[in-house]
Amino acid sequence: AQSVTQPDIHITVSEGASLELRCNYSYGATPYLFWYVQSPGQGLQLLLKYFSGDTLVQGIKGFEAEFKRSQSSFNLRKPSVHWSDAAEYFCSFGSGNTGKLIFGQGTTLQVKP
Amino acid sequence: DAGVIQSPRHEVTEMGQEVTLRCKPISGHNSLFWYRQTMMRGLELLIYFNNNVPIDDSGMPEDRFSAKMPNASFSTLKIQPSEPRDSAVYFCASSLSGSGDSPLHFGNGTRLTVT
Numbered sequence: 727a728q729s730v731t732q733p734d735i736h737i738t739v740s741e742g743a744s745l746e747l748r749c750n751y752s753y754g755a756t757p758y759l760f761w762y763v764q765s766p767g768q769g770l771q772l773l774l775k776y777f778s779g780d781t782l783v784q785g786i787k788g789f790e791a792e793f794k795r796s797q798s799s800f801n802l803r804k805p806s807v808h809w810s811d812a813a814e815y816f817c818s819f820g821s822g823n824t825g826k827l828i829f830g831q832g833t834t835l836q837v838k839p
Numbered sequence: 840d841a842g843v844i845q846s847p848r849h850e851v852t853e854m855g856q857e858v859t860l861r862c863k864p865i866s867g868h869n870s871l872f873w874y875r876q877t878m879m880r881g882l883e884l885l886i887y888f889n890n891n892v893p894i895d896d897s898g899m900p901e902d903r904f905s906a907k908m909p910n911a912s913f914s915t916l917k918i919q920p921s922e923p924r925d926s927a928v929y930f931c932a933s934s935l936s937g938s939g940d941s942p943l944h945f946g947n948g949t950r951l952t953v954t
Contacts, residue, residue, distance in 0.1 A: 769945030
């Protein structure tokens with residue numbers, strides 16, 4: 727079955743520390759992969775996407791993600807977290823021509839001063 | 840670009856009442872999606888349209904839910920009759936092409952509370 731797993735429901739990091747949010751997917755082929763961020767009371771905003779090619783992709787707000795086919799993973803990283811990064815992060819993938827995205831359960835990021 | 844516009848932002852209604860949620864997608868986008876977000880179930884795709892035609896409504900919970908897209912710039916999600924378990928945030932999203940590589944653009948959602 728197609729699925730996305732975000733193992734960490736809640737993560738707390740100190741401001742200025744590095745961040746890695748995990749994402750694993752289950753799909754028979756290489757999917758289209760996305761990370762979205764949701765601030766309180768807002769809709770989801772696209773951070774970055776991977777379709778093919780270079781496995782390390784850069785996104786907005788200083789985020790990057792690396793696609794690892796052997797591990798079926800697409801982890802999100804940021805070298806130095808800012809207090810404004812506190813939000814909920816969703817990994818998702820799309821497949822084929824349907825446009826249908828499957829979302830993980832989300833990871834809530836808390837940033838300590 | 841105004842983005843995806845949803846109305847109302849908040850809706851409080853009593854059980855048994857009809858609820859209509861509205862969405863205006865980004866101009867030029869061919870696909871529109873309705874999602875529901877709850878703490879227990881996360882983000883669930885309810886239905887999506889491509890070129891105003893419903894493509895997949897397998898996520899619609901039951902017959903009380905219906906969605907329409909009469910034209911390229913407007914969609915509604917209706918719940919009749921509403922129940923307390925329908926309380927959630929409902930998001931509308933649109934995408935340019937409706938293919939798997941086309942990112943979604945989300946509205947700010949409608950928070951529905953059914954008492």
